[in-house]
Amino acid sequence: MVVAMAAPVHLTDQEFDAFVAKHPLVVVDFWAEWCGPCKAIDPIIKDLAEKYDGKVAFAKVDADENPVKIRMYGIMGIPTLLVFKGGKLVDSVVGAVPKATLEARLQKHL
Numbered sequence: 001m002v003v004a005m006a007a008p009v010h011l012t013d014q015e016f017d018a019f020v021a022k023h024p025l026v027v028v029d030f031w032a033e034w035c036g037p038c039k040a041i042d043p044i045i046k047d048l049a050e051k052y053d054g055k056v057a058f059a060k061v062d063a064d065e066n067p068v069k070i071r072m073y074g075i076m077g078i079p080t081l082l083v084f085k086g087g088k089l090v091d092s093v094v095g096a097v098p099k100a101t102l103e104a105r106l107q108k109h110l
Helices: 013-022 037-050 066-071 097-106
Strands: 009-011 025-031 058-061 080-083 088-094
Touching: 009 013, 013 025, 013 058, 013 066, 025 037, 037 058, 066 088, 080 097, 088 097
Parallel strands: 009 058, 025 058
Antiparallel strands: 025 080, 080 088
C-alpha cells in the first residue's frame, strides 16, 4: 500500500486568503521557475511539509503568475517564505537558507 506524502499546495492569488485562513500555521513559499535559489530550497520545503504534516500547512505561490500577493506583502526578492499563524503574518525568511535555519524558525511558531 502506498501512502500519499504531504506536499506543498500550489496556490493562486485567488486561493491564498482562504488557504491561510483555513490552517492554524501556514508557510508560503513565493518562488519562480527560473529562480536558482528557489530550486535549491524546494527539496527542503518538501521535506519539512512531510515532517510537519498535520501541524503545518505548506503552500507555494508562483511569483510570475500571481503578482497580487507579491505586491501586497512587499516581496522584493525570491525565494521568500512567509509564515502565518492564525491568519496573521508572523515571520518571513528571504533567500535560500539551510534546512536547520528554516526548521528553527518554524519551531518558534509551533
